[in-house]
């Protein structure tokens with residue numbers, strides 16, 4: 001049985017593990033509850049940081065039953081029209097009277113997955129796992145097979161409607177590892193996050209990425225982590241890099257020693273902490289494995305213009 005306390009504990013655990021699990025306003029957690037014969041979904045509000053979620057606010061309740069019916073009714077020949085309808089479904093299923101609080105743009109897969117607790121975050125280790133899986137590293141399948149969690153690997157999907165529609169048809173798993181995106185944990189108990197954390201540690205030890213999650217890095221504050229990182233190229237490892245590209249560029253300056261490499265401006269932490277976290281995750285990934293694959297051009301080109309992303313970027 002999962003309680004509201006589990007929901008808030010998971011939100012704060014993810015929020016505290018930036019930039020390894022979450023960067024800026026990325027990530028979302030939801031809990032399904034029964035109320036008055038209906039299924040309600042409590043979910044992080046769009047555009048807010050995970051560490052802004054607590055019992056006092058930062059969440060929106062959604063009529064999950066109505067959402068599911070409306071989601072399944074989305075039909076259009078054009079993808080752009082589907083995205084518009086998806087944005088309307090999110091808005092119309094919200095039970096919040098505050099128009100500036102909207103459900104997360106990923107509400108679709110939170111409703112689609114059957115388990116009561118769903119946590120999605122942009123884990124650096126998950127990006128590395130998916131990279132090895134899709135590169136068919138020979139040692140990887142046997143490691144996956146002995147994992148304590150049932151893992152599913154999901155290829156590139158644009159976040160929002162397309163990813164949600166795909167996950168609606170997927171068989172149940174404990175963890176969906178999303179290529180160039182992160183992970184979705186779906187659980188019937190409150191311990192899935194601890195299990196995932198153990199799995200990440202094991203993965204990093206087994207495949208030589210231990211320093212990323214090792215004691216010298218984890219537990220340091222963001223400023224300390226940034227001081228340990230060197231210049232890196234601007235790689236599109238996450239959809240948020242495309243969504244927030246202009247904002248990210250504003251905190252970067254070209255490295256004086258290598259062309260196409262970037263470093264953070266000295267005043268960046270005061271100007272835009274969210275982008276410093278996104279840059280830290282990018283530089284950590286590059287340092288861990290310089291040939292990690294990037295998002296395909298088609299997703300980079302389209303993700304920033306989604307109707308749901310326009311709302312998220314407005315920060316209202």
Ligand SMILES: [Zn+2]
Pocket residue numbers: 026027120121122159181182
């Ligand atoms: Zn995401």
